Amino acid sequence: MAAVSSDFKPKERVVGDPIEIPQIACGAMAESKPFVAKADHNEKLGFPGELVDDWHDKAIFRLGELLDNNRALRVYLDSCVKCGACTDKCHYFMGTGDPKNMPVARQDLLRKVYRRHFTWAGKVVPWLVGAEDLTKEVLDDWYSYFHQCSQCRRCSVFCPYGIDTAEISMAARDIMDTIGLGQKYSNEIIGKVFNMGNNLGLPPKALKNTLESLEEEIEEETGVPVKLPLDVQGADILLVTPSADFFASPHMEGLIGYAKVLHEAGVSWTLSTYASEAANFGMFVGSQENMQKVAQRIAKAAKDLGVKRLVFGECGHAWRVAYSFLDTLAGPFDFLDPNYPVPQHICEFTNDLIEKGKLRFDKSKNDEFRLTFHDSCNVARASRMGDKPGGQFEIPRAILRATCNHFFDMAPETIHEKTLCCGGGGGLLTDELMDVRVKGAQPRMRALKEVADEHGVTHMAAICAICKAQFSKILPQYGFEMDGIVSVHQMVSNAILLTGSTQAEEFDAQHRPADATA
Amino acid sequence: MLTAIFAILFYLAAAILLVGLALRIRLYAKTPAPLKIPTTPAPITRGGVVLRMAREVTLFESLFKSNKWTWAFGWVFHVSLAVVLFRHLRYFLQPVPEIVAIMQPVGVLAGFSMVAGLLALWGRRLVVERVRYITGPSDHLMLALLVMIGISGLSMKFVAHTDIVAVKAFFLGLMYFDWKPLPSDINLLVHLSLVLTLMIVFPFSKLLHAPGVFFSPTRNQADDSRERRYAPRGLLKPQAKA
Numbered sequence: 236m237a238a239v240s241s242d243f244k245p246k247e248r249v250v251g252d253p254i255e256i257p258q259i260a261c262g263a264m265a266e267s268k269p270f271v272a273k274a275d276h277n278e279k280l281g282f283p284g285e286l287v288d289d290w291h292d293k294a295i296f297r298l299g300e301l302l303d304n305n306r307a308l309r310v311y312l313d314s315c316v317k318c319g320a321c322t323d324k325c326h327y328f329m330g331t332g333d334p335k336n337m338p339v340a341r342q343d344l345l346r347k348v349y350r351r352h353f354t355w356a357g358k359v360v361p362w363l364v365g366a367e368d369l370t371k372e373v374l375d376d377w378y379s380y381f382h383q384c385s386q387c388r389r390c391s392v393f394c395p396y397g398i399d400t401a402e403i404s405m406a407a408r409d410i411m412d413t414i415g416l417g418q419k420y421s422n423e424i425i426g427k428v429f430n431m432g433n434n435l436g437l438p439p440k441a442l443k444n445t446l447e448s449l450e451e452e453i454e455e456e457t458g459v460p461v462k463l464p465l466d467v468q469g470a471d472i473l474l475v476t477p478s479a480d481f482f483a484s485p486h487m488e489g490l491i492g493y494a495k496v497l498h499e500a501g502v503s504w505t506l507s508t509y510a511s512e513a514a515n516f517g518m519f520v521g522s523q524e525n526m527q528k529v530a531q532r533i534a535k536a537a538k539d540l541g542v543k544r545l546v547f548g549e550c551g552h553a554w555r556v557a558y559s560f561l562d563t564l565a566g567p568f569d570f571l572d573p574n575y576p577v578p579q580h581i582c583e584f585t586n587d588l589i590e591k592g593k594l595r596f597d598k599s600k601n602d603e604f605r606l607t608f609h610d611s612c613n614v615a616r617a618s619r620m621g622d623k624p625g626g627q628f629e630i631p632r633a634i635l636r637a638t639c640n641h642f643f644d645m646a647p648e649t650i651h652e653k654t655l656c657c658g659g660g661g662g663l664l665t666d667e668l669m670d671v672r673v674k675g676a677q678p679r680m681r682a683l684k685e686v687a688d689e690h691g692v693t694h695m696a697a698i699c700a701i702c703k704a705q706f707s708k709i710l711p712q713y714g715f716e717m718d719g720i721v722s723v724h725q726m727v728s729n730a731i732l733l734t735g736s737t738q739a740e741e742f743d744a745q746h747r748p749a750d751a752t753a
Numbered sequence: 754m755l756t757a758i759f760a761i762l763f764y765l766a767a768a769i770l771l772v773g774l775a776l777r778i779r780l781y782a783k784t785p786a787p788l789k790i791p792t793t794p795a796p797i798t799r800g801g802v803v804l805r806m807a808r809e810v811t812l813f814e815s816l817f818k819s820n821k822w823t824w825a826f827g828w829v830f831h832v833s834l835a836v837v838l839f840r841h842l843r844y845f846l847q848p849v850p851e852i853v854a855i856m857q858p859v860g861v862l863a864g865f866s867m868v869a870g871l872l873a874l875w876g877r878r879l880v881v882e883r884v885r886y887i888t889g890p891s892d893h894l895m896l897a898l899l900v901m902i903g904i905s906g907l908s909m910k911f912v913a914h915t916d917i918v919a920v921k922a923f924f925l926g927l928m929y930f931d932w933k934p935l936p937s938d939i940n941l942l943v944h945l946s947l948v949l950t951l952m953i954v955f956p957f958s959k960l961l962h963a964p965g966v967f968f969s970p971t972r973n974q975a976d977d978s979r980e981r982r983y984a985p986r987g988l989l990k991p992q993a994k995a
Contacts, residue, residue, distance in 0.1 A: 259882050306784040307970045313777075314965030317892050318827065319877065319884035320819035334886045343887070356891075356957045364958075365889040388971075391792045393819035395809070395827075396962055397971035399790065523787060559789045559978045567982055576979050616793055619976055624794035652794060653818075 245673055245680070245712045253649050253681040256323045260332035267671045269382045269663070272417030279426040280525055283415035290414040291369055295352050297413040298345075301406050302353065308406050311398040312349045315339060321390040321400075326655050327383050330674030335380045338390035338400040344376050345407050374416070381407040382418060383671050385661035386519065386552075387612035392652050404661075405521030412520055420665035421516045428529055433478035433512035439465075442511055445481050453491060457736035461498040463490075467505035469541050472497070474506055474581070475513045475533055475557075476548025477700035485721045486703055489549050492724025495731050496585045499594060504546075510536035513553035514700065518560075519662035527564045530556060534565035543571055545578040549722055551611035551660065551699030554580060558618040582698060583620050585727060586630045589637050596730040597742045601639040604694045604726065607686050608632055608644065609679065609706075610654035611699035625651070631698055631723050638730040643690040649682040657697075659705030672705060673712055680713040687715070696723045756923070756935045759945060763927055766952040773956025774964060781968040785985050795976035802975045809972055823877065830870030836863035837906075844921045845928065861910060868903040871896055895958065898947055905944035915941045 274284030287293055302309045321338035323329070328336040335341060343365065350357030350366035357366030367373060386401035411417065427436040437445075446463040453461045464470065474497070480490040497504045510533045517526030537545055545568070547557045557578045562568060568577045576583065588594045608631060620626040628651045635642050649655050658675030686692040697703055697720060706720035732739040796802045808814040813831075816824045840860025843849045875896045878888045909915045915938045926933035935941075954960070967973065 256883075259886060302784070304785060304787065306781060306786040306968060307790060309784050310781055310965045310968045310970075314959070314962040314969070316959045316962050317884075317887045317889070318816070318823055319881065319887065320816050320823060322883040322887065324819070334883070337883060337887065339887050354957065362890070363894070364891045388792060391971050393815055395813055395816040395819075396966045397792055397809075397815065397969040399792065399971050402790070562978060563788055563983045563985070566984070578979075617790070619793055619797075624797060624976060627793070652792075 243670075243674055245677070245709075246714045248677055249680050249684045249713045251681050253646060253655070253678045253685070254323070254329065255681075257329060257332035259334045261334060263333040264327075264331045264336060264383060264671060264674075265333070265376075265379055267383060267668065268379050269665060269668055270419040271378075272419040272422040276419060276422040276426055277412070277415060277417045279429065280412070280417070280422055280520075280522065282412045282417055282422075286415045290374070290416070293414045294369055294374075294410050295348075297410045298349065298406070299353070301409065302349075305402070305406065307399065307402045311342070311396070311402060312346050314396045315342060315346065315398055318395065320393050320395060321398075324390045324393050325384075325400075326387070326389070326658060326678045327385075327671060327675045330658070330677040331383075331671065333383075335376065336383055338394075338398075341380050341384055342398070342400055342403045344373065344380055345403055348373065374411075377407050377411060378416060381411070382663065382668070383675075385612070385656045385658070385663055385675070387656035387660055388616040389612065389653065389656065392616065401661075405518070407521070408519070408662075409521035409523075412522060418520065418662060421520050421662040424514075425516050425520070425525055425529065428512055428514075428516070428532070432507075432509050432532070433481075434514050434516070435478045435482055437478055437481060437511065439508040439511075442481055442506075442508060446506070449487070449491060449494070453494065457495075457733050457738060459498070459733045459736045461494050461733070463494050464503075464505040466508055466540070467503070470503045470505035471542060472502055472504035472544045472546050473510075473533075473537050473540055473542040474504055474546050474548060475510055475536075475553075475578075476506070476581075477514050477550040477553060478512045479700040479704060480548055481511070483700075483704060484707070485718065485725050486549075486700055488725035488728060489722025490724075492722065492726075492728035492731075493548060493581050495728055495733060496581075496588065496594065496724070499731065499733055500584075500588055505540060505542070507536040507540060509539070513547055513550045513557070515553060515556040516662060518552055518556055526556065526560070530561055530564040533557075533561065534568070537568070538570060544575050545571060546581055546584055547578050548581050549698040549700065549724060551613040551701060553700075554698075555613040555617040580620050580630075582630050582634060582723065583626075585724070586621075586633055589634065594637075595732040595739065595742075596638050596727075597732055597738065598638060598640050598730055600730045600738075601726055602641070604639055604721065604729075605641040605643070605690065605692045606635055606639050606721075606726070607642070607683065607692045607695050608635060608650075608723075609657065609695050609697045609702060610650050611697055611702050612654060612656045612660060614698060615654045616652055631696075634723055635696055635726055638726045641690075643686050643692055645682040645686050649678065655679040655682065657699075657702040657705040658709065660699075660701050664701050664704060669708075673709060676705070676709045676713070680709070680715075683715070684713070694719050694721050696721050696726060698723050755937055755942075756932055759923075759935050759942075760927055760932050762949050763945075766949045770952040770955050777956055777961060778964050778968075781964065786970045786974070787985055789974055789976075789978040789983050790970050791974040791976050792971040793976055795974070797976050797980070799975055802973060806967065806973060810966060823874075826870050826873040826877070828870075829866050830874060833863040833867035833870060836860055837867055837903075844917070844924050847921075847925060864903060864907050864910070868900060868907070871900045871903065875900070891958065895960075898951055898954075902944060902947045902951065905940050905947065908940045909938070909944065913938065913940055 347367040384404040391399035922933040
């Protein structure tokens with residue numbers, strides 16, 4: 236509620252145990268709601284424009300359909316024993332104290348309706364098993380609290396049955412879309428992808444201009460004509476990256492990093508206007524159909540351009556969709572070169588070159604950065620990099636260690652598989668949800684504060700467009716610098732010594748005499 | 754009369770338990786898993802998944818990561834229950850296998866630790882604010898049911914002995930459709946009635962977590978989506994025309 240929101244002073248809360256368990260504050264976040272999608276946003280995605288008259292029956296019918304088509308949903312709605320293992324694991328609960336932000340309580344918002352309509356006990360003795368009808372109040376709760384879940388899956392790590400609240404909140408959002416109660420932010424963005432090819436609605440011409448100005452910038456800086464090719468037929472690699480990389484900071488600095496690495500690797504590559512977006516908000520709204528349509532753009536772009544490889548830029552949920560779902564949704568990708576992983580993460584690409592000794596760095600160029608790394612949830616808990624489980628933790632860190640002299644990890648209970656969401660994931664990165672975004676970031680901000688105090692950490696690197704955008708907004712609220720968030724490939728970009736660049740010449744000039752005397 | 758009532762109830766309860774569980778398991782198995790959603794880092798081979806699941810159901814690995822107290826109480830209860838059930842095989846097998854005979858003293862101890870584990874779990878529901886919030890009437894009732902099964906069982910060993918030879922004859926009689934009289938001790942009848950209740954509610958309650966965990970996609974899927982194409986049976990709509 237408003238009173239609670241105004242009481243929350245981030246700067247006064249930034250010191251403390253990152254995973255401190257708060258006092259329960261019933262109803263604290265009941266008023267947090269994203270804007271409702273307008274009719275044309277919904278209709279473009281195949282949903283009714285506004286809440287339909289028979290929404291109750293339609294919702295129950297849709298829940299039945301989802302139960303029949305998603306084993307996870309069915310098993311998870313049955314299996315919870317209310318053991319409490321998840322109750323203190325959600326960053327939104329830690330930041331707000333609202334008990335409905337405990338994963339089990341969030342699930343129960345849907346589970347109680349499931350029990351009422353789909354289980355024998357819920358039909359006969361609803362009071363005994365916590366079964367409830369889907370009333371307008373319950374629907375209000377759904378809209379509020381299923382939009383306070385970033386689908387980060389931290390709870391699923393700790394659940395003895397692996398119950399994944401992301402699956403539940405995706406189902407709930409799908410049901411709400413089906414009855415015409417869509418969320419404006421996500422649905423509007425999916426519409427833009429269908430219309431313009433990217434989340435930002437960036438037209439091809441603007442994209443072309445942006446890339447050209449980046450080329451000029453890089454050449455000015457390094458003296459090397461690094462290209463950022465667009466729609467090049469027959470290139471070897473199609474790079475698909477979040478559109479924020481064309482627009483925002485520190486995203487763009489990351490894009491410059493990819494371009495430099497791809498240039499130095501000597502491969503031919505291209506971006507695509509048609510698939511100028513790696514993100515897939517179809518996942519956030521739980522709509523398999525929309526997720527598939529968005530994913531198929533990428534397959535089509537790869538086919539049309541005749542590329543051999545598919546590489547993804549720094550984006551958390553996009554990597555989940557790419558790594559875990561793309562082949563299922565838009566495959567088979569048998570037209571690509573089977574000698575390379577399909578798809579490949581830009582971090583894997585860069586790290587391979589580092590391991591083969593094909594990239595040179597001047598790490599001192601990053602000496603002003605004392606770095607830590609924020610594991611993005613969808614990369615950490617819903618995907619992999621490299622050949623071994625956990626490669627998604629090691630590879631980005633290996634890149635940072637190769638490019639920076641000062642690297643420090645945050646507390647172990649806040650990284651790797653136990654990483655904390657930035658607070659803005661899962662379709663919550665919209666201004667009207669700023670209150671819950673700030674509060675949800677508290678655990679991560681505290682972990683950052685610890686390494687800032689202990690090790691003098693100044694910057695946090697991430698490989699997710701949403702994390703980067705969220706932290707740019709949130710860091711100042713907690714008393715950090717706004718530019719304290721950086722891209723992993725920004726660090727690569729700063730330190731890389733491109734063949735023939737002024738930086739390489741300077742570096743060699745400085746180091747050669749020393750080598751000779753040694 | 755008493756014998757007939759309990760005999761019929763046991764057949765009925767066994768049928769409900771077995772058929773109910775079988776139907777539920779069939780439903781879980783039949784429902785498609787449209788996408789690969791293992792919680793990573795996950796094993797990359799099927800063998801690795803079998804190990805992960807084995808650790809999950811024997812050691813409660815995820816719960817251990819979450820909360821050591823809940824893990825300790827829950828693990829003690831479940832292991833004790835398993836030992837107690839094993840001990841009860843002596844009422845259903847003739848002759849009694851040696852290993853079952855050897856385990857009898859351990860089984861008695863397990864009876865106590867089972868009740869202790871349950872009471873500790875129940876205590877958490879009352880004391881820990883967050884767990885109290887999520888606890889409903891059925892959660893208390895389930896614990897009450899299990900605790901009373903344990904106590905009534907122990908009472909036959911330590912308070913008022915039951916003619917266990919007759920009890921065994923009754924159950925063997927049930928199994929061979931040759932009914933033998935059931936002793937009418939009150940603690941035995943309470944114990945058996947509660948067990949009947951448990952058998953009947955099992956397929957309709959949160960006890961479905963037992964089969965459910967094996968069907969949990971976040972735990973039973975391998976992290977191999979780049980190595981092996983995952984295309985579940987005819988679920989996804991045909992691709993839109995390009």
